[in-house]
Amino acid sequence: MSQKKILTIIIPTYNRLEKLKISIKSYLKTDRNDIDFLILDNCSTDNTREYLETISKEDKRIKLHFQEKNKYFNGNTFDGFSMVKTELGMWLADDDVMIGDYISECINIFKKYPNVGLVHNYCTARNYINQKYLIDYDYFKSGVEAWNSICAIGGAFPGLCYRMNCFDLSDYPLGADKIYSLAKINAIIALKHDVVILKKSGLMETDLNEGKASRIEKKIIEQKRKADLNVGELINYYLDLVGNAKILIFCHKITPWLLGVAPNMSKDFYVKFIEEISKNLGRIYILFLFKLIFKRFHHRIIYNILFNLGNPKNLIFHINLCMFSIKKISNLLFKFTYKKNEKIN
Secondary structure, X not given: OOOOOOEEEEEEEOOOHHHHHHHHHHXXXXXXXXXXXXXXXXXOOOOHHHHHHHHHHHOOOEEEEEOOOOOHHHHHHHHHHHOOOXXXXXXXXXXXXXXXOHHHHHHHHHHHOOOEEEEEEOHHHHOOOOOOOXXXXXXXXXXXXXXXXXXXXXXXXXXXXXXHHHOOHHHOOOOOOOOOHHHHHHHHHHHHOEEEEEOOXXXXXXXXXXXXXHHHHHHHHHOOOOOOOOHHHHHHHHHHHHHHHHHHXXXXXXXXHHHHHHXXXXXXXXXXXXXHHOOOHHHHOOXXXXXXXXXXXXXXXXXXXXXXXXXXXXXXXHHHHHHHHHHHHHHHHHHHHHHHHXXXX
């Protein structure tokens, strides 16, 4: 009697055969027989199909789907989740490797905590793994706490694992210009269900040995990102779900990543980035533009700061930012005072 399947792992792929080989080899190391790997080829032209047909004969857990036409990253991922019939579904990339027994740990979390709707990991987002953590995972209760935990790192998809009865495909935004549809799904689930983020296992990118500038340029092209790196897409999703005030949590968290990326952009792309990011993140969280001046100066940043400050439609965002900043400063002062009193006592 065949074992009942509990998890379907979808792996969308397109023209990255050599990286796919490394990733698949890593993923197949798990000895679980209650899972399936559903690999969706988006009309690759680099012999991906031949490779997949070969390995599917060697490992019966591998299921294949070949698109008849290229559906872009977004459509390929949507098709993958629409085919999941198991209790759990996971998204893995075609250019990562798995560290630790991440797959089993996700399954164990869902079995242990019936209120958990989403499991993720810190590893892909931070590009490092610390297996010396004393705690295996962080647990976040549903609502703003859970959304706060996932709003920034949830943009890195590899390892996202869902209880599928919490995943409503009708909430999934479709379109060739969308790359963060799963981030919206993450937010919707987190506001209604608990979230766990694993700390000792997860996914690691395979191209970390490449120069940062070349990696960024390559990802912008491969993922067909807009000039604002699709941050505006994320902000639009979150504004609808959590409102003007709480969106600042995300803006504050995404800022360090953008400041790290900006110096490695080409000159022409950086100018486009300034113009587009000023229309969304810079409008809501103008502090980002002030920080960007010191990270990589360009006169257009000054212009956009003055424009956003002078636009009366942005007044509510500036007021929210002041309140947000006061609260952050108050919390820091409280922590400092508390620690100081602890030392005295």
